[in-house]
Amino acid sequence: MNKGFENLPPADYTVSEAERQAIAAAIDVDELTRTALELGNIDSPSMQEASAADYVYEWLDREGFRPRKVGATPERPNIIATYGGRGDGKSLLYTAHLDTESPTWDPDLDAQKFRPETLANPEWNRCWLQDGAFHGYPISNDRGPMVCFLMAAKALKSCGIDLSGRLYLTASPGEIGPEPIEEARGVQYMGKEIGTHYAFYHGGVSPDYAIAAEGCDFGLTWVACGYAVFRVQLFGEGVFTPLLDSPERASDHPNPIYRLGDAVQALLDWGRAYEADNVYVSPGGTARPKTQISSVRGGVPYAFGAGTEICSLYLEVGLPPHVEIGQVHRSLERHLRAQKLGEFEIEPMVVRHGFAADEARVAPLVAAVDAATRDTLGEPLQLAHPVYSSMWRDHNVFNMNRIPAVTTGFPRWRPTPDDMVKSTLIYALTALSVCGRASESGGRDALRKTDVYGENPFSKEAHAER
Known part of the structure; x- marks a missing residue:
């Protein structure tokens, strides 16, 4: 098992045993299961999140949380609601994404990527309970964790x-994708810009801390990779097929498609070295950046007769927090030049850097999750598996904006209703610990420690220490 966290500060607000028992008793497993299945069975692939967003909005409205729709387009809104804010406690934002991993459901596109039996898998857009566990990708990624923090707020x-501080409940589109690349242009193909990014920049939120609620097997990390997509174009010459004298070696062929074998091997060799040389290790998680060719394009199938002058490979490259795009671009270009691939060009089509929270500033949030985990699971919080810190998750949005953020949640594979109950309780106890309980006079029931920047957060001394 991964190691736990050490030397955490005491919680700002200590949740009493009576409060814990009351919150636990308020979590209805049948309601939790029903809500997860209802929301999970709304078809919500990327670019088609509206129906799922409407469900979350209506649920929040019915439960008295006064939700708002905030979106770059009306078809793909963020749903934002607030609970608490009666005193001067810290604020916490929960976020999860409405879109779910899936094919495009365009039969012509999907036929180029998936086998028929893969497309027929019902777990892409259906959820059900079987043998005591949830089946279906929408619940595991990511509407199950979303239901858990919604139910956590309802339990409180x-x-x-x-709550003394504000608890923000946000559901966003576009975390999985897509990305505008080549002919996929325009706002309809945007992913992250119109999702949690948009909710933070335009959603009227001011969190002190944030949690991306996603499956982490009850572990936690404050690290995440970003990614880049490089287009590697190979150039050649179109020659009318009846006039072509085929060379002995593929590398001498005028059609650049024949150079793909050498290019693929060169990208594999570079990727293996890049992955080994750029592992990021920190107290908050280990990021292992990976690389993979995602697509190959060349020529036009129905306009044959003279080969093609251009073929392209699209290489996905993970970007851990300590790596920047310029150094990756130069390294890749330098390697390919040395392979004598002929005329080529490299361009990054997508760039999203990875980030990590400041260890000292995120510590109070980690302490709150640790205390909640101990109270719920009977064991200390563990560091999440490196796979969860080696991908994009939306806590990146907050860490890049200096808001200490983590990702944590229930088991990613085949979660059970009991897992969801435990995750709901952890989210509720964490919110109470971070935000504090409001007193009848609008303050807090317990004395809170001095703000992290001192009695006067705007003083010269505090500013210098930042």
Whole structure:
């Protein structure tokens, strides 16, 4: 098992045993299961999140959380609601994404990527309970964790526990994708810009901390990779097929498609060295950046007769927090030049850097999750598996904006209703610990420590220490 976290500060607000029991009693496993299945069975692939967003909006409205729709387009809104804010406690934002991994459901495109039996898998857009576990990708990624923090807020409200600080509940489109590349142009192909990015920049939120609620097997990390997609274009000459004298070696062929074998091997060799040389290790998680060719394009199948002058490979490259795009571009270009591939050009089509929270500033949030995990699971919080810190997750949005953020949640594969109950309780206890309980006078029931920047956060001394 991964190691736990050490030397965490005491929680700003200590949740009492009576509060924990009341919150736990307020979590209805049948309601939790029903809500997860209802939301999970709304078809919500990337670019088609509206129906799932409407469900979350209506649920929040019915439960008295006064939700808002905030979106770059009306078809793909973020849903934002707030609970608490009765005093001067810290604010916490929960986020999860509405879109789910899936094919494009364009039969012509999907036929170029998936086998028929893969497309027929019902777990792409259906969810059900079988043998005591949830099946279906929408619940595991990511509407199950979303339901958990919605139910956590309802449990706090049902118990009459108001919060001193604000608890933000956000559901966003576009975390999985897509990305505008080549002919896929325009706002309809945007992913992250109109999702959690948009909610943070335009959603009227001011979190002190954030949690991306996603499956982490009850572990936690404050690290995430970004990614780049490089287009590698090979150039050659179109020659009318009846006039072509085929060379002995593929590398001498005028059609650049014949150079793909050498190019693929060169990219594999570079990728293996890049992955080994750029592992990021920190107290908050280990990021192991990976590379893979995602697509190959060349010529036009129905306009044959003279080969093609251009073929392209699209290489996905993980970007850990300590790696920047310029150094990766130069390294890749230098390697390919040395392979004598002929005329080529490299261009990054997508760039998203990875980020990590500041260890000291994220510590109070980690301490709150640790305390909640101990109270719920009976064991200390563990560091999440490196796979969860080696991918993009939306806590990147907050860490890049200096808001300490983590990702944590229930088991990613085949979660059970009991897993969801535990995750709901952890999210509720964390929110109470971070935000504090509001007193009847609008303050807090317990004394809170001095703000992290001192009694006066705008003083010269505090500013210098930042």
